[in-house]
Amino acid sequence: MIRAQAVIDRAALAHNLQRVRDHAPGCRVYAAVKADGYGHGATTVAHALHQADGFAVSSLDEALQLRWAGIEQPIAILSQMLDAESCATAAEHALEIVIFHDAQVEALAASAGRPIRIWVKLDSGMHRLGFACERADEIAQRLQALPGVQIMGWLTHFACADDPDDGLTDRQLRAFKDATRGRAGDRSMANSAAVLAWPDAHGDVVRPGIMLYGSSPIHDRSAHVLDLRPVMHLSAPLIARQTIAAGEPIGYGATWRTPETMPVGVIGIGYGDGYPRHAPSGTPVLIGGRRVPLIGRVSMDMITVDLRGAADVRIGERATLWGPGLPADEIAAAAGTIAYELFCRLTPRVRFSLA
Ligand SMILES: Cc1ncc(COP(=O)(O)O)c(C=O)c1O
Incomplete structure (x- = not known):
């Protein structure tokens, strides 16, 4: 995988x-x-x-x-x-x-x-x-x-x-x-x-x-409106999922707690790959064709997501971090940076291929 x-x-x-x-x-x-x-x-x-x-x-x-x-x-x-x-x-x-x-x-x-x-x-x-x-x-x-x-x-x-x-x-x-x-x-x-x-x-x-x-250089105009197509599709697999009881903490620093018993997914990408560590809870991730929010802190090798909106996704299924359907500009805005920096900061651990 x-x-x-x-x-x-x-x-x-x-x-x-x-x-x-x-x-x-x-x-x-x-x-x-x-x-x-x-x-x-x-x-x-x-x-x-x-x-x-x-x-x-x-x-x-x-x-x-x-x-x-x-x-x-x-x-x-x-x-x-x-x-x-x-x-x-x-x-x-x-x-x-x-x-x-x-x-x-x-x-x-x-x-x-x-x-x-x-x-x-x-x-x-x-x-x-x-x-x-x-x-x-x-x-x-x-x-x-x-x-x-x-x-x-x-x-x-x-x-x-x-x-x-x-x-x-x-x-x-x-x-x-x-x-x-x-x-x-x-x-x-x-x-x-x-x-x-x-x-x-x-x-x-x-x-x-x-x-x-494929990113927009203008504040209030999206890449989609400008008819620019995303060039990079960054993805990573779902590597674990579990049901966590209500009121439990998720990840380093216990910054996020489950509001109810819920499915939590772990995706195999983190700041060691260049995913921005400052992406806050709520930053969207696309999996199984649906957007789910990142929850808790970004770790070096993985991130955790709230799977209540995509409970049927399976281990190994790939999540889009940015690319078609999830503009890098949106992730950059959530993380307080610009798409330029997201792209430039990917590390050699990310495998590149061509389409
Ligand atoms: C001198 C110069 N020209 C052109 C560009 C391209 O800018 P952009 O990526 O915003 O189109 C840059 C990028 O920083 C630059 O420094």
């Missing part, structure tokens, strides 16, 4: 990529596959998204992993890349790098020679990475003076695109457009939320991540 298992639905990835194209027609799509494809397996995702125009990763190692797996599309490295050796390796493997700091300009100068494609990142208001917009001229001149350096375009990132009512995105958009007006090269601004909610921010290259994996 397979314990915790994550099945990756490649058709769902392709469907979600098409949703990106529906929302941002004419744009090139660099699929964000950093953090091992948001925990789904970067090379699996990149192969399944072979129709993407490129990929976005966070580090040189992540980019090289894709190159070694035979991915030939452009790969942009969004962060890191602070030394000349890394820049030279990136050039050797035809990787694109995002330049956001003076230290990188110096590293590029030290590694100069080999042709290398770069993006210049401007800080339009998020104040994380990027050159101040006022420095766009100076930075462009310094980079253009370096032999082999080809500026692909200009890039920025939004802090609040997931909230269509937040004025910061408008201000960031204006600052970025002002700073890049008349400059040669492409524009890349949009994460998933901006693909869906900020058409003015589409530019030439969009960089969606979470929507490709």
Whole structure:
């Protein structure tokens, strides 16, 4: 019997990529596959998204992993890349790098020679990475003076695109457009939320991540409403069930007590697999086609569920922790986090397979 298992639905990835194209027609799509494809397996995702125009990763190692797996599309490295050796390796493997700091300009100068494609990142208001917009001229001149350096375009990132009512995105958009007006090269601004909610921010290259994996990046719109399909189906088997008398405690800390004599199920997944330990009692689990609530604390290897609503389920039957019929966004909300983190935190104990 397979314990915790994550099945990756490649058709769902392709469907979600098409949703990106529906929302941002004419744009090139660099699929964000950093953090091992948001925990789904970067090379699996990149192969399944072979129709993407490129990929976005966070580090040189992540980019090289894709190159070694035979991915030939452009790969942009969004962060890191602070030394000349890394820049030279990136050039050797035809990787694109995002330049956001003076230290990188110096590293590029030290590694100069080999042709290398770069993006210049401007800080339009998020104040994380990027050159101040006022420095766009100076930075462009310094980079253009370096032999082999080809500026692909200009890039920025939004802090609040997931909230269509937040004025910061408008201000960031204006600052970025002002700073890049008349400059040669492409524009890349949009994460998933901006693909869906900020058409003015589409530019030439969009960089969606979470929507490709089937989760909603927007507070008040579900993945279902957005026609995004879940890519990961996380399941685990029912490994025990017993009838517990009224008033008895369940699990560590005895945080939950049976209100009546009732069936309690034990499912073989816990925080040792990456199921969030902070998921409270009441977090839904899908078993036998019905939703049952988690009860008591999440343990390392198992969780306990109230089986009063699904008394007929049998040992070995698989429960869905998230996936079709039970959006990861719902579990994330219950556990006080975001689906991004749920996906990224799965541990090597989970067996991955492809559908
Ligand atoms: C610079 C950059 N672009 C794009 C993305 C993709 O964002 P999302 O997964 O919200 O679409 C990220 C993710 O954090 C990012 O850091």
